[in-house]
Each structure stands twice: as C-alpha cells, then as structure tokens.
Amino acid sequence: MSAPRDPGTPGLAPTASGTSPTAHPDAPPSAPATAPPTSTAPWRRLDPRTLLVHCGWMGAPLASLALTALATGGRITTGAWITLAAIAASFAVVTTLGLIRWARTEFRVTADTLEVRSGLLNRRLRSVPLRRIRTVDLTASPLHRLLGVTVLRAGTAGSGDGGSELSLEALTVAEADRLRAELLARAEAEGAADDPVVARISWRWLRYAPLTFWVVGGVFVVAGSVYRALDGMGIEPWKLGFVQRAFAEFGASALWLTVPAALLVVLALGSVGAIALYVENWWHYSLEWTDARSLRVRRGLFTTRSVTIEGTRLRGVLLREPLLLRAGGGALVRAVAGGLGNREENRKRSGLLPPAPRTEALRVASGALRAAFPEAEPLTGHPRAALRRRRTRGLLFVVVPGAAVLAGLGVAFTPVLLHCAWIYAAVTTPVVWWLARDAYRSLGHGIRGAYLVARSGTFSRDTLALQRSAIAAWTFSTSPFTRRSGLVTLTAAVAAGEDGYRVRDLAAEAAPGFAAAVTPGLLDEFLVHRQG
Amino acid sequence: MPEPATPLLRPPRHRVDPRARRWWTLQALLTLSGPMLLIALVMAVLSILFFPGALPWLGPLLLVVLVVPAVGYLLVMPRWRYAVHAWELGGRAVYAAGGWFWQKRRIAPLSRVQTVDTVRGPLQRRYGLATVTVTTASTAGDIKIAGLSDADAEELSRRIGEAAQDVPGDAA
Numbered sequence A: 001m002s003a004p005r006d007p008g009t010p011g012l013a014p015t016a017s018g019t020s021p022t023a024h025p026d027a028p029p030s031a032p033a034t035a036p037p038t039s040t041a042p043w044r045r046l047d048p049r050t051l052l053v054h055c056g057w058m059g060a061p062l063a064s065l066a067l068t069a070l071a072t073g074g075r076i077t078t079g080a081w082i083t084l085a086a087i088a089a090s091f092a093v094v095t096t097l098g099l100i101r102w103a104r105t106e107f108r109v110t111a112d113t114l115e116v117r118s119g120l121l122n123r124r125l126r127s128v129p130l131r132r133i134r135t136v137d138l139t140a141s142p143l144h145r146l147l148g149v150t151v152l153r154a155g156t157a158g159s160g161d162g163g164s165e166l167s168l169e170a171l172t173v174a175e176a177d178r179l180r181a182e183l184l185a186r187a188e189a190e191g192a193a194d195d196p197v198v199a200r201i202s203w204r205w206l207r208y209a210p211l212t213f214w215v216v217g218g219v220f221v222v223a224g225s226v227y228r229a230l231d232g233m234g235i236e237p238w239k240l241g242f243v244q245r246a247f248a249e250f251g252a253s254a255l256w257l258t259v260p261a262a263l264l265v266v267l268a269l270g271s272v273g274a275i276a277l278y279v280e281n282w283w284h285y286s287l288e289w290t291d292a293r294s295l296r297v298r299r300g301l302f303t304t305r306s307v308t309i310e311g312t313r314l315r316g317v318l319l320r321e322p323l324l325l326r327a328g329g330g331a332l333v334r335a336v337a338g339g340l341g342n343r344e345e346n347r348k349r350s351g352l353l354p355p356a357p358r359t360e361a362l363r364v365a366s367g368a369l370r371a372a373f374p375e376a377e378p379l380t381g382h383p384r385a386a387l388r389r390r391r392t393r394g395l396l397f398v399v400v401p402g403a404a405v406l407a408g409l410g411v412a413f414t415p416v417l418l419h420c421a422w423i424y425a426a427v428t429t430p431v432v433w434w435l436a437r438d439a440y441r442s443l444g445h446g447i448r449g450a451y452l453v454a455r456s457g458t459f460s461r462d463t464l465a466l467q468r469s470a471i472a473a474w475t476f477s478t479s480p481f482t483r484r485s486g487l488v489t490l491t492a493a494v495a496a497g498e499d500g501y502r503v504r505d506l507a508a509e510a511a512p513g514f515a516a517a518v519t520p521g522l523l524d525e526f527l528v529h530r531q532g
Numbered sequence B: 001m002p003e004p005a006t007p008l009l010r011p012p013r014h015r016v017d018p019r020a021r022r023w024w025t026l027q028a029l030l031t032l033s034g035p036m037l038l039i040a041l042v043m044a045v046l047s048i049l050f051f052p053g054a055l056p057w058l059g060p061l062l063l064v065v066l067v068v069p070a071v072g073y074l075l076v077m078p079r080w081r082y083a084v085h086a087w088e089l090g091g092r093a094v095y096a097a098g099g100w101f102w103q104k105r106r107i108a109p110l111s112r113v114q115t116v117d118t119v120r121g122p123l124q125r126r127y128g129l130a131t132v133t134v135t136t137a138s139t140a141g142d143i144k145i146a147g148l149s150d151a152d153a154e155e156l157s158r159r160i161g162e163a164a165q166d167v168p169g170d171a172a
Helices: A050-071 A078-104 A142-147 A173-187 A203-208 A214-232 A241-252 A255-282 A323-327 A343-349 A358-369 A384-412 A415-442 A480-485 A511-518 B020-050 B052-084 B122-127 B150-166
Strands: A106-109 A113-118 A124-129 A133-140 A149-156 A165-172 A197-200 A286-291 A294-299 A304-310 A314-322 A330-337 A351-357 A444-448 A451-456 A460-467 A471-478 A487-494 A500-507 A527-531 B005-009 B086-089 B093-099 B103-109 B115-119 B129-135 B143-149
Touching: A050 A078, A050 A142, A050 A165, A106 A173, A113 A165, A133 A142, A133 A173, A142 A149, A149 A173, A165 A173, A173 A304, A197 A358, A203 A255, A203 A351, A214 A255, A255 A351, A286 A358, A294 A351, A314 A323, A314 A358, A323 A330, A323 A460, A330 A358, A351 A358, A384 A415, A384 A480, A384 A487, A384 A500, A415 A451, A444 A511, A451 A500, A460 A487, A471 A480, A471 A511, A480 A487, A487 A511, A500 A511, A511 B005, B020 B052, B020 B122, B020 B143, B052 B093, B086 B150, B093 B143, B115 B150, B122 B129, B129 B150, B143 B150
Parallel strands: none
Antiparallel strands: A106 A113, A113 A124, A133 A149, A133 A304, A149 A165, A197 A286, A286 A294, A294 A304, A314 A330, A314 A460, A330 A351, A444 A451, A451 A460, A471 A487, A471 B103, A487 A500, A527 B005, B086 B093, B093 B103, B115 B129, B129 B143
C-alpha cells in the first residue's frame, strides 16, 4: 500500500510510541507538542508470551493421552508413544515457526497509519490509515488470560471479503489498552456523554437464558461431542457396563413414565447449559460510551471480550425477539456496525445486550442510537398477499410433505401411519396458520427521522433501525409468485453488519416510492409516474 | 391509491447484447442440460443393452425427470434472461436488472462505487462478450452486468470510472 519506510531512523522519544501526544495522558512531557515526522515512531514487538499461547494446542492431545494412560492403568501403548513423538515433533516445529514469526513481526502507530510488517522471506508491510479503522476488539481466551495477554483486532472498512482486518497476537493487556486508545484517538472526545454507561448486567436477566431454541439442541450437540471425545480416547460408551444396564432398564420399565422423565432431564440439562453459557458470555457485561464517539461492550468470564465500535461506524441497531423470548417478554439487541468481520465474527461481536426484558432492550437500543428507538408508532403494514404467501409456504413446506410421506408409508406398510398422516395434518395446519398470521403481523416498515425501520419474522421477530444515509444500494427482488401477487422484497445494502437488510414482501407499487423516500434523489431518474 | 401518481420503477434503458442468448445457451448446455441429457442417454443405452425389460417404465421416467427439464431449461432460460437483463448508467447511479426466474433490479449510487471490473470468460470471449462488475463497500450492493458486448463493456466501465470520480465519493 504505502512505500516501506526506513525503520532505522532513531526515535525521538523511545517511550512515546504514538505520535498524537494529546491522546496520551501517559506520554512523557518531553514529547514534542506537534506530531513528529511519521517515520520516527519506533517499531514495537508483540509480547513473547505469544509463544506459550501457541503451545496451547498441545493441551488437548496431552490430556487425551493422559486419560488413555489412566484408562489403561498407566500402560503406555506403542500407539501412545507414537502420538507422544508426534506431539514432540509438532511442538518443535510450531515453536520454531512461532519464534520466527514473533521475531519478524513488528508494528507501529504513526501519525495517521497503523503499520504491521511481518514475514521471513517475503517482508510484508501492511499499513492501514487510522481513519479507516472502524472497530478495535480485544479478545483473550482463558489461556491468554492465564498469561496476561490479549489479542487485538483492528477492523477496517472493506468489501466484506474478510481480508480487511489486522490482528496482533498477542499483547500485554496494558499495552493493548494503550494501543486501542491510540488507534481510536481519531475519535477523540469532544465532550463526554451525559451518562456514558448505557447498561450493566443484572442477574435477574438470567431467567431469559433458557428461552432459546438451543436448549434442547445444545444437549444433543454436547452429548455428541462427548461421545466423539470418548471414542477418540478408545473408550466405547456403548460397551460400558452401566450404560448397557441403564439402557436395558430404560426399555423395560414403563415408557409413559420414563420418556417424559428423560425429556425433563434433557430440558433441565439444556437450561443449566444455557444459563452457564449466558454467565460465561455476559459476566461483567457493561455497555458504555467511552468517550463521545466510541461505544464499548465488555463481557466474558473465561474468555473476555471487549469490542469498541466507533460511533460513526454504528449504522443502526437490531432488536431481536426470538419466539420463546418474545413469549417471555424479552429481547436482545445487536449493533449494525462496519468492520466487525465476516458474518460469523459479526454475529459474535455485534451483541450489545443479552436476552433481557424488552423495556431494557428498548432503552439500550435508544442509548446506542442516542435517539429514541423508533418503534413506538405503528409501522406501515404489508398487503394481504403477504399473509397468503406465508400460509402457502407453511402448507407447502411443512404440512404437505410430512402428511404425504406418512400417508405414502401408510399405504405401503401399515394403516396406523395413515391415521398418523391425518393427525399430523390436523395438528400442523393450525400451527402453521397461527405462525403465518404472526409473521404477517410482524411485517412493517417506515421512515422515522434519520432511520429506516423494518420489522419481520416470527421465529425471530427482528426490528431494524438503519441510518438512511448508510444505505449504499437498493435491490428489488421478485419471483414469478411474488410478481403475480404484486409483492416485492426490497434489500438495503449497507457496508455494515450483515451487508444486506431486507424489507420483505412490500406491495410492488409502494416499494419504489418507499425506497425513493428513504434515499431522496437516488432513484428519481429511474422512476415513471403512473396516473393512478 | 391515495396519491394521484404512484412512482413505478421502469426497467433499465439498455438491453444486453443479443449474442448473450447464445452464450447462455452454451453455458446451459455445458453445465446443466448437457450432463442431464448425457446421463439420460447413457441410462437408456445401458437399459436397452442389458435390461430391455426395464425400458417401458425407465423410458418415461428419464423423459420426465431428465430430458424435458434439460431441454426446457436450454430453450427457456436464455430467452427469459435476455428479456430481463438490462442496464443503465444514470447521472447519479448505476441501474441493472438481472436473473430470470428470480429477478433482481439493483441501483447503486456512483458515489459509493469502489471498483469496476471487466471479466471475459473463455465462453464469453468466443462471442465477444464481457461481464462488468461494479463493487461497492457492501457485498449486497455489488452490481453485475453480464452479457455486454466488448465495446459496450469497455465504454461502460470507462464511463462509470469517470462518473464515480466526478461525484464526490464516500466509498471508504
């Protein structure tokens, strides 16, 4: 990007690592008041403890080996020796590579760029203008925390290709905090907000933790992982005596009692797991404006996470109400912000509020927007065709296939399944009808001041408030079915969050007018006015 | 409608090059229709050679599952696409329509344009065609205009490049 600079130029003040002294209360007073020439900022190294972190991968195989040794009564088999040798060899290779990488990776902050150079043979210099840095994220895994280091990631604006991120692994916590301040110095305070703290954790919110769909699924995922781990250690659970006994007794006793009991156990386990996850993810949670322009989320028990979003990169807020959580009167809040990484990373980092009471969620959403979350007034509804579409889809994808399969099997094998078929149809049809109705009632869109507001969904009712000025493109999507029923789905492209946000199933004749009203002037030359 | 006039989105002004139909046909033949027809042929031949008894039910099955969809796709898709695909460079925005069964019309302001790529694939080169991709900071805002003639593509990418420079940008 930029020409490599001479790194050998002696620095003026060795401890003044940054070059904007105003951002550094800890900068020595001898630092010059004006920004020094950019090439004089000294190169800095990562923390050597990084090397230890890289050895962390050995934990799992070593532990598994130890367990195997325990299970076999201390006898180490030939296979185990081979594994041990492989681990030792990998350790040597990884440590050598890590040492080289550590020795050859340097970074510095100049007046307007963050520069990282790395590589053994191909020296690579990457420099990112500070003004393009959108978020700074400090993440420390338990291992990192044990060693007192943390990983710093600086996310920049980019075309969502994932290649627009610089990560420094790893720095001491103090160093990382200082570097974050330097990187975000551009967003220097113009005056503190009235109340910088938007929200803190309240453990009464824990009651919302089990209200997710993953309660039951999580139990099976964990069971599967445990099974695989045991299998990897050479233990076959199905051959253990007590498992077989329990299984035999389970089958022999009264099923009407044991099946619900087993379900209850799964639910209880799932709830405990959900609460544990909630605690691990949201321990010490706080959301605050660190200065007038940076919003910071801090959370985490074992893995601590601190995500700082520069205010100008915060393009909107998403209020999510998954079905169960909504039934319990709760909601959660996510940020729509640029530079949080790819879809998966964005999902992990964009959380502004865990499942919490809806009023709290609205308050936090408003706090993040620094304007009332535009939800109070009713939104413009969508045409009835959207309701028909939802019903048809439900019937076509849920009721008909299930009933058809059951009926087919019934005709082929046993008439009992024929009864199952009509019972299935009779039960699922009202459920589908209700869900379709609910999904239709969720649909809505409108313009509230500087924000586009759109709501949709039943399994997760999402209300989006998106800055109108952030919209980078409009897409009108149709299929033959929606064209016939006069509907169109409008997608607003933004360089933030999930990139595209949809307003589903608008009336086809209302959509262009709405899009034109949201972004005045953009569509005008492509519109024709029909006398109506 | 309460308003006297409802604004409607008109299709973009310019159609893509007519040769695009042949390109899409060839593409369909190579990717979907060709393999499907080939599988049907092989199965029919195998059936005639080794299981002549299966032909009475296998024949119609192959016809319905493989041959008719393959031929239908080959005949319908290129024409349908040609009717839909269109593009226009306005004073403030690029506007493109694409797709066939599922259709998309996308409008991106020139001020957000980051790069303009012109790509000519091996099949496209045969027909003297090109695809122009206009990228913005958001992946949901990238515009792809496929099936332009070489000259049009060059002209378009040049004009978009110029226009994007004239309009004060906030692409970063």
